[in-house]
Amino acid sequence: MPDDAGLQALREAARLSPDNLPLRQHLAGQLLAKGYLADAEAEFRAALVLSPGNPEIIAGLAEAFVRQSAYGEALAALEPLLAEPGYPPEIGVLAARALAGEGDLARAAYRYFEAISRDPSLADPEFAARLNPPSQPQTPPQPQPSAQPSAQPQTPPYAAPQPVAQTPNGPATAFTATPAASYGQPMVNPRPGSPPEPESNAEVQQAGLTFADVAGMESVKEALRIKLLLPIQQPDLFAAFGKRAGGGVLLYGPPGAGKTHLARAAAGELGAAFINVGLADILDMYIGSSERNLHATFDMARRNRPCVLFFDEVDALAARRSDMRQAHTRQLVNQFLAELDGVDQNANEGVLVLAATNAPWYVDAAFRRPGRLDQPVFVPPPDAAARAAILRILCRDKPLAEMDFDAVAKVTEHFVGADLKGLVDRAVEAKLQQSISAGRPIPLTTADLLAAAKTVRPTAVREWMATARNYVMHANDSGAWDELMPWVKGKW
Known part of the structure; x- marks a missing residue:
């Protein structure tokens, strides 16, 4: 119990007026600021009962969790806010701290640098250094020596990238991140004086699973077989109908339902290479670098065909452009669409693109055009x-x-x-x-x-179904989510 007289007075006022939301929220904030974390958590919870879904209250509760090292509880509280496009940058920084506390530095770095690109005043150099420790000197590669001496001094093969984030004291050099393509990867410079081509951060793997390792979901596995696997397994039959190997499928459904497991099993069923692409493999704080990383990843898949290229949390890379306020984020979506189309009709032959998301309604409608991720497949909770x-x-x-x-x-x-x-x-x-x-x-x-x-509670299925019901019942004029109708009308 805090012994501060001012806090005692606020607490007594809140006791006498329990439904006064501003008063209770102010009390929770004061408790948090003075380090009474357990008391602050209790007051934020009480305020949340009065105003469910209030972003400021959720953020305060999550901060109380983070400062008590309850990182999982903080992420669970922030998840509904992070699912909304254009969430406040402060929420992104808070999520980054919770992810870092759980040891997930890759996702923490994505959340942090995305947030400070929108609000540089939130920059924390010490935290950024923890997310991105220097692994090698940050020097541009030098051009290969020429056989003939040149009278003119050679210039670096590319200009140093400019950071997006700025602080009030100038460029944010204290927390600038290495371009994602250079994290432990060589920079390929095919000829002196030309811009270097980044190698992809993603790794080529062998799946080690087949559909026999996936329980249930027979309709989902059958959809993947017809759309992606059979054109490679029986090329002559499909060629007779003008059907080439390759294409894309969007897997969507509640968290934990097995979307990643299915993607690995699809690769194992074919004996194909498997590339699991995370957000940290693509997103970069420098303008243009994210697009280059995406191109390098597709090129890697084309070199290792047949290949299953799997994008998890694809709504972060393929969000609706109408929701974006910055041109460089829209450009990443444009690049993704261009890579799915390929430079010619055979560019992606043998490259099977699987994408997974918990929020398909946030994916840009252009991805559902035929030839791209044109077949959304619902991965349901198991019966x-x-x-x-x-x-x-x-x-x-x-x-x-x-x-x-x-x-x-x-x-x-x-x-x-x-x-x-x-x-x-x-x-x-x-x-x-x-x-x-x-x-x-x-x-x-x-x-x-x-x-x-008896000691384990189901995670997010009910919450996900509640969100899905809103879209199916009130934002489904195009009929895109008719497949969910039997589920949202069930006993969820």
């Missing part, structure tokens, strides 16, 4: 049979007693794949403690999973 199948796959490499996965599936309604993995992990942790005490492995039982299910 009871699929949940049982997922549990079998998750438990197949563990010591087991006789299991009744169907019984566990019945009590895990609204759980997605990520929730079920968390359930199994929690049950295994409890069983490991028993095994250590006994000095031998004790098999996992149905009772262990049922006990763990």
